[in-house]
Amino acid sequence: MAKTDRFGYKISMSMLLQKCTEAGLKITDQRKVILKVLEESEDHPSVETLCERARQVDSSISIATVYRTLGLLNELGLVLKHDFKDSSARFEVDHGHHYHLVDTETGQVVEFQSEELVALINKIAADLGYQMVDHTFEMFGHKLKK
Amino acid sequence: MAKTDRFGYKISMSMLLQKCTEAGLKITDQRKVILKVLEESEDHPSVETLCERARQVDSSISIATVYRTLGLLNELGLVLKHDFKDSSARFEVDHGHHYHLVDTETGQVVEFQSEELVALINKIAADLGYQMVDHTFEMFGHKLKK
DNA sequence: GTGCTTTTTGCGAACCATTCGCATAAACTT
DNA sequence: AAGTTTATGCGAATGGTTCGCAAAAAGCAC
Ligand SMILES: [Mn+2]
Ligand SMILES: [Mn+2]
Ligand SMILES: [Zn+2]
Ligand SMILES: [Zn+2]
Numbered sequence: 001m002a003k004t005d006r007f008g009y010k011i012s013m014s015m016l017l018q019k020c021t022e023a024g025l026k027i028t029d030q031r032k033v034i035l036k037v038l039e040e041s042e043d044h045p046s047v048e049t050l051c052e053r054a055r056q057v058d059s060s061i062s063i064a065t066v067y068r069t070l071g072l073l074n075e076l077g078l079v080l081k082h083d084f085k086d087s088s089a090r091f092e093v094d095h096g097h098h099y100h101l102v103d104t105e106t107g108q109v110v111e112f113q114s115e116e117l118v119a120l121i122n123k124i125a126a127d128l129g130y131q132m133v134d135h136t137f138e139m140f141g142h143k144l145k146k
Numbered sequence: 147m148a149k150t151d152r153f154g155y156k157i158s159m160s161m162l163l164q165k166c167t168e169a170g171l172k173i174t175d176q177r178k179v180i181l182k183v184l185e186e187s188e189d190h191p192s193v194e195t196l197c198e199r200a201r202q203v204d205s206s207i208s209i210a211t212v213y214r215t216l217g218l219l220n221e222l223g224l225v226l227k228h229d230f231k232d233s234s235a236r237f238e239v240d241h242g243h244h245y246h247l248v249d250t251e252t253g254q255v256v257e258f259q260s261e262e263l264v265a266l267i268n269k270i271a272a273d274l275g276y277q278m279v280d281h282t283f284e285m286f287g288h289k290l291k292k
Numbered sequence: 293g294t295g296c297t298t299t300t301t302g303c304g305a306a307c308c309a310t311t312c313g314c315a316t317a318a319a320c321t322t
Numbered sequence: 323a324a325g326t327t328t329a330t331g332c333g334a335a336t337g338g339t340t341c342g343c344a345a346a347a348a349g350c351a352c
């Protein structure tokens with residue numbers, strides 16, 4: 001279960017309200033629905049998939065709005081965008097740093113964390129004389145047969 | 147200087163001739179030009195850029211052929227395709243495993259190797275019960291100011 | 293609530309990297 | 323050289339994503 005704020009809102013929803021307000025952006029039903037639907041998704045849906053799910057809540061939501069909203073949520077730091085080598089981008093609510101291993105046989109996405117990896121990456125950047133601002137890392141593989 | 151085979155061909159060109167022959171593919175001027183031009187590129191050109199460079203050698207080369215040839219060279223394992231978050235893909239002749247750090251201020255691509263990173267990645271996959279078949283890793287950052 | 297201003301939405305069109313179909317051309321085989 | 327196969331160039335199609343615009347909704351001030 002995701003954490004909630006003192007009003008019972010999920011944290012990401014609470015952040016949406018706060019960030020929109022302080023940036024002079026309007027809080028629309030579409031934005032709330034799209035964020036909520038993404039929050040409740042257990043996978044890493046594409047824009048198309050997310051739009052279908054959002055339309056089950058509000059059938060008038062257009063795909064252009066889903067694109068624009070995901071772009072906005074991404075800028076606000078609430079949503080992450082990934083490239084899993086599909087033709088289209090995949091999204092998820094940012095729930096803390098983690099990486100992805102895509103099972104090339106099933107398409108399933110395994111999430112994992114590795115402090116060791118984070119530390120090594122930062123060390124590599126520093127050794128090269130760089131301040132890292134972002135990085136992408138995805139693994140592709142299949143289950144080990146024994 | 148890239149290594150050459152006993153006939154003086156660069157290794158990648160030599161491999162092209164060999165792999166095409168054994169796969170029943172034809173060795174065309176276009177394929178040779180495109181591979182040679184990419185071999186001589188010191189950067190990681192886009193299809194568009196590579197096509198321009200190839201056209202300086204043979205002005206009739208079409209961009210469709212550049213796309214098809216890069217796809218082929220990639221399948222043959224001679225060429226690598228990268229996603230540096232640009233709108234378009236970037237290519238290079240495979241010259242041994244290395245990673246990329248893209249300078250977000252200059253666009254410059256810094257190459258680096260890290261045995262430690264390779265080892266850690268393989269360990270992570272194995273710990274998850276997976277056989278890794280591929281992975282992508284790119285860093286984005288800017289020079290450290292002191 | 294009513295207005296008034298600003299932002300957002302839905303729609304369809306545009307964009308643009310990449311892929312395709314097809315007729316012609318070039319490469320390989322005999 | 324002739325025959326067969328594969329590759330090329332061209333322009334059209336594709337498909338994910340972005341844009342322009344008029345209409346709708348949100349926020350703000352009475
Ligand atoms: Mn509404
Ligand atoms: Mn020729
Ligand atoms: Zn995830
Ligand atoms: Zn490189």
